[in-house]
Amino acid sequence: MNDTAKPTAEQQRTRTGLDKDALKRAYLDNLFYLRGRFLEVATTNDLYMAAAYTVRDRMLARWIKSAQTYKDTNARTVCYLSAEFLLGPHLLNNLVNLGITDTARAAGEELELDFEAIVEAEEEPGLGNGGLGRLAACYMDSLATLQIPAIGYGIRYEFGIFDQVIVDGWQSERGDTWLKSGNPWEIPRPKLSFPVGFGGHTEQYTDEHGALRMRWLPSMVVNGMAYDTPIMGYGVGNVNLLRLWKSEAPESFDFQAFNVGDYYGAVHAKMEAETISKVLYPNDEPEAGKALRLKQQYFFVSCSLQDMIRLELNNAGTLAHFHEKFAVQLNDTHPSLAVAELMRLLMDEYLMDWTRAWEITRNACHFTNHTLLPEALETWSVHLFERLLPRHLQIIYEINRRFLDEVRVHFFADEARVARMSIIDESFGRRIRMAHLAAVGSKAVNGVAALHTDLLKSTVMHDFYEMWPEKFHNVTNGVTPRRFIAVSNPRLARLITEACGDDRWLRDLACLKQLEEQAEDHGLQAQWRQVKTAAKQDLANWLGERTGFTPDPQTLFDVQAKRIHEYKRQHLSLLHIVWLYEQIKQNPNVELTPRTFIFGGKAAPGYFMAKLIIKLVNAVGEVINNDPQVSGMLRVVFMPDFNVKNGQRLYPAADLSEQISMAGKEASGTGNMKFSMNGALTIGTLDGANVEIRDEVGHDNFFLFGLTAPEVHQRQAEGYRPWEVYHGNEQLKSAVDLIASGLFSHGDTELFRPLTDNLIHSDPFLVLADFQAYVDCQRQVDRAYRAPHHWDRMSILNTARMGKFSSDRSIQDYAERIWGVAPVPIEA
Ligand SMILES: *Cc1c(COP(=O)(O)O)cnc(C)c1O
Numbered sequence: 001m002n003d004t005a006k007p008t009a010e011q012q013r014t015r016t017g018l019d020k021d022a023l024k025r026a027y028l029d030n031l032f033y034l035r036g037r038f039l040e041v042a043t044t045n046d047l048y049m050a051a052a053y054t055v056r057d058r059m060l061a062r063w064i065k066s067a068q069t070y071k072d073t074n075a076r077t078v079c080y081l082s083a084e085f086l087l088g089p090h091l092l093n094n095l096v097n098l099g100i101t102d103t104a105r106a107a108g109e110e111l112e113l114d115f116e117a118i119v120e121a122e123e124e125p126g127l128g129n130g131g132l133g134r135l136a137a138c139y140m141d142s143l144a145t146l147q148i149p150a151i152g153y154g155i156r157y158e159f160g161i162f163d164q165v166i167v168d169g170w171q172s173e174r175g176d177t178w179l180k181s182g183n184p185w186e187i188p189r190p191k192l193s194f195p196v197g198f199g200g201h202t203e204q205y206t207d208e209h210g211a212l213r214m215r216w217l218p219s220m221v222v223n224g225m226a227y228d229t230p231i232m233g234y235g236v237g238n239v240n241l242l243r244l245w246k247s248e249a250p251e252s253f254d255f256q257a258f259n260v261g262d263y264y265g266a267v268h269a270k271m272e273a274e275t276i277s278k279v280l281y282p283n284d285e286p287e288a289g290k291a292l293r294l295k296q297q298y299f300f301v302s303c304s305l306q307d308m309i310r311l312e313l314n315n316a317g318t319l320a321h322f323h324e325k326f327a328v329q330l331n332d333t334h335p336s337l338a339v340a341e342l343m344r345l346l347m348d349e350y351l352m353d354w355t356r357a358w359e360i361t362r363n364a365c366h367f368t369n370h371t372l373l374p375e376a377l378e379t380w381s382v383h384l385f386e387r388l389l390p391r392h393l394q395i396i397y398e399i400n401r402r403f404l405d406e407v408r409v410h411f412f413a414d415e416a417r418v419a420r421m422s423i424i425d426e427s428f429g430r431r432i433r434m435a436h437l438a439a440v441g442s443k444a445v446n447g448v449a450a451l452h453t454d455l456l457k458s459t460v461m462h463d464f465y466e467m468w469p470e471k472f473h474n475v476t477n478g479v480t481p482r483r484f485i486a487v488s489n490p491r492l493a494r495l496i497t498e499a500c501g502d503d504r505w506l507r508d509l510a511c512l513k514q515l516e517e518q519a520e521d522h523g524l525q526a527q528w529r530q531v532k533t534a535a536k537q538d539l540a541n542w543l544g545e546r547t548g549f550t551p552d553p554q555t556l557f558d559v560q561a562k563r564i565h566e567y568k569r570q571h572l573s574l575l576h577i578v579w580l581y582e583q584i585k586q587n588p589n590v591e592l593t594p595r596t597f598i599f600g601g602k603a604a605p606g607y608f609m610a611k612l613i614i615k616l617v618n619a620v621g622e623v624i625n626n627d628p629q630v631s632g633m634l635r636v637v638f639m640p641d642f643n644v645k646n647g648q649r650l651y652p653a654a655d656l657s658e659q660i661s662m663a664g665k666e667a668s669g670t671g672n673m674k675f676s677m678n679g680a681l682t683i684g685t686l687d688g689a690n691v692e693i694r695d696e697v698g699h700d701n702f703f704l705f706g707l708t709a710p711e712v713h714q715r716q717a718e719g720y721r722p723w724e725v726y727h728g729n730e731q732l733k734s735a736v737d738l739i740a741s742g743l744f745s746h747g748d749t750e751l752f753r754p755l756t757d758n759l760i761h762s763d764p765f766l767v768l769a770d771f772q773a774y775v776d777c778q779r780q781v782d783r784a785y786r787a788p789h790h791w792d793r794m795s796i797l798n799t800a801r802m803g804k805f806s807s808d809r810s811i812q813d814y815a816e817r818i819w820g821v822a823p824v825p826i827e828a
Helices: 009-016 020-035 044-072 091-098 101-110 115-120 131-145 251-259 263-275 291-316 338-349 354-364 382-388 390-410 415-421 434-440 450-458 462-467 481-487 490-500 509-518 522-547 570-586 608-625 644-653 671-677 690-697 709-718 722-728 730-740 753-761 767-785 788-800 807-819
Strands: 077-081 150-155 163-167 170-174 187-198 201-206 212-217 220-232 239-248 326-331 365-368 379-381 431-433 444-447 472-474 556-561 595-600 634-639 656-659 681-684
Touching: 009 020, 009 044, 020 044, 020 101, 044 091, 044 115, 044 220, 044 239, 077 131, 077 291, 091 101, 091 115, 091 131, 091 220, 091 481, 101 115, 131 150, 131 220, 131 239, 131 326, 131 481, 131 807, 150 291, 170 608, 187 291, 201 390, 212 338, 212 390, 220 263, 220 291, 239 263, 239 291, 291 326, 291 338, 291 382, 326 354, 326 807, 338 354, 338 365, 338 390, 338 434, 354 365, 365 434, 379 382, 382 390, 382 431, 390 415, 390 434, 390 462, 415 462, 431 434, 444 450, 450 462, 450 472, 450 690, 481 490, 481 644, 481 671, 490 509, 490 522, 509 788, 522 634, 522 644, 522 788, 556 570, 556 644, 570 595, 570 608, 570 634, 570 730, 570 767, 595 644, 608 634, 608 753, 644 671, 656 671, 671 681, 671 690, 671 788, 681 690, 681 767, 681 788, 722 730, 722 753, 722 767, 730 753, 730 767, 753 767, 767 788
Parallel strands: 077 150, 077 326, 150 239, 326 365, 365 444, 444 472, 556 595, 556 656, 595 634, 656 681
Antiparallel strands: 163 170, 187 220, 201 212, 220 239, 379 431
16 A cells, blocks of 8 residues: 555544544544434434444554555465355444444444444344354354454345244244445455356366367356445454455346347346346255256355455566465355365466366365255255256266265275265265265364254264264354354443453463352342343343333243244243143142243244244234233233344343254254353253263253253154153143133134144144153243343353353464464554
């Protein structure tokens, strides 16, 4: 950068200073010069935009300095490829990471602004479905905080995850128009764009050195344009880059069509190109007709790799050391085409031979597996590949041919194993197994919790583990304590800082251990309870405004918030609620702890059973909340539109966290960590990271129930007969029957039949098998909550022992064991 273009120290102080007066001046300037408003006439959105620009201005100098330093030091860089980044609102998070929340609040006060309303005005970028996308966002926060050079690569969806509204108890989807009022956090880079081809055919030719080469002549080309969002580390000068791609028609395309007079053809081509980054696909939808999803995956992978190649050529002038410069992390199989695309770019575009290109590819890529659910293991039909990505299909065939030769050497005369391991599944129609492509083309494969990694090694990737045991790692997921404590639960953050003596815990969560020695201190317990009750009151007020029902903060808040899915078993909690209802109706004096059950979560729009579960939550709530006989004892409420922003209201307010998936199904979970960090106790199965959470917080401070993964396996192998469980348990039968009776559906005995029939006759996730253990365990929860000192102690110990579940620890694990990257500190 030209030195004269840099702002002087004096300019920087006034333009981007961090003191209150500088903030006020800058805020008014931004409001006037960027929004054309005075305070008196500004809308809430104007006020928010001016605040966002004021904060962004304070990140830019650090951002440029980070980029420059990373370049000068030629630092090894992590490239995190993810089809989803579920970021959540930026404003407050960036204020916290800059360390100027209090100053900004004071500046706002002097300008007579409503700080909370301005923060509330931000519409979050919902560019993800749930846990997987949120994990990517937590990792971006931790990479910057740990000062590791990193670029997050993904898709700038015009429409993110749908907004959920509840109409007559049913989920209804509304388009997410997060960009309609403008996005102040992103910087468009119109000159930074790459062509991405689709379709067409390949042809062989002889190059000038007489070597046989392939070239791909696509029938359609779109451009990917970069939009950059700065990601600030906490308390450091490092600002990393999130680069999201938007698809556009190449300009030349328009002009060509225009010149031959095909105006509508040109417009159509433009629309087709723009479709690629138009909308985020929801999870759990049937696979049919997802050509667009494959296009999305290839689109962002290709743009990202071309961008890395550009950076490396600028810097080193050669691609020979690409894998030393970049550690590419594939977040699930969605970006696994990177293996084939990097091969294509190196061989076809940069004329490398196969051996060298394969060496680079296999040393650059690393793969995270996120699921064992068979229906979620991604495959694409060979036919679709032939049509959309003919060159990649050739490359995958060749990778597979060479790989299977290796398998045959390793496992002599084991053709069954060769068929199981092949990248091509020949069993029903020919399909490409994306997880196999990623595993073969990666240096490391990791699962996301200890149990999940073990199951990965013993089930879906067993053959691969036997062939390459050293390739497999576990990296247990984590979440960022900046967003999930400091931003969302400031009262708790203050109390922890007071009790620990400083705020080092925000950078080193293991410091929370200090709280242990005060867990029995009645003074701390009283403050701890006050903080929890205040958060519950905040949530109650919010729910009151949105749903018309205001829960009582003195009741136990029992919360299950996550995507709605049968394997997560929201219906197990519902059966417990219906059972409780019957208990109270039969004996109004039964000794129970008054509870409010709060559910939140979206169902995939095409997932009928999940939508029926939402309807049942609301239907049960309607009956129970209107029954005076149980008022004060039992309440049920559904929080609409569970997203990051609403999650931040929920996690601090929970007393009890429901983590009740069927053992073996939840790869890790991260919601479990957010709750526990905020002092909720967990009722849960031995699934995913629950296992490790329980080991960390202490078995006495965790409510464990249910079949273990091996027991589930055994039960199913023996031939599980849910109707026998149903007929053998009076109370369970009566709860199921009450739902089927129409009591919760105005006499309609058909409405919930698909759900109750499924439980009685099939019950693939062993809800009935775990019912009694769950109800018994909930009785222990009841008793524990009635002993406040005991409960508060457990709550404090939960928070105190959550150090392991900071995403900083996860990123440290990746950095040391998988990526081999080191920090490049930038001073704040
Ligand atoms: C953390 C989070 C999740 C993941 O929750 P799990 O309980 O781990 O499934 C999903 N959605 C949002 C909005 C989250 O913040």
